[in-house]
Amino acid sequence: MNETLALEANPFEGDFGSPGDRLLSKKIVTLRKERECDHCGQMAMRGTRCRTQSEIFDGALHRYTWCSDCTDALAKSDEDEGDAWEARNRRNF
Numbered sequence: 001m002n003e004t005l006a007l008e009a010n011p012f013e014g015d016f017g018s019p020g021d022r023l024l025s026k027k028i029v030t031l032r033k034e035r036e037c038d039h040c041g042q043m044a045m046r047g048t049r050c051r052t053q054s055e056i057f058d059g060a061l062h063r064y065t066w067c068s069d070c071t072d073a074l075a076k077s078d079e080d081e082g083d084a085w086e087a088r089n090r091r092n093f
């Protein structure tokens with residue numbers, strides 16, 4: 001997986017925020033405990049490389065974790081125009 005590309009992709013493309021919205025951090029980490037993926041809903045497993053992000057959105061702190069499969073789909077979204085990412089959306093399952 002190209003982790004630089006996975007970080008550069010915007011998971012929230014098309015969503016509109018408010019003026020106070022602020023990105024606090026985004027990084028690719030090795031998960032220390034499993035968590036539910038915020039995109040596809042499957043479990044992001046311990047020990048896998050996953051993108052995480054924290055931000056202020058609508059005045060509240062939000063933390064996101066994307067499983068390694070979704071992170072991989074993000075890394076490809078530059079070349080496939082987001083098809084792999086959109087296909088993993090939990091609403092499509």
Ligand SMILES: [Zn+2]
Pocket residue numbers: 037038039040041042066067068069070071088
């Ligand atoms: Zn996922």
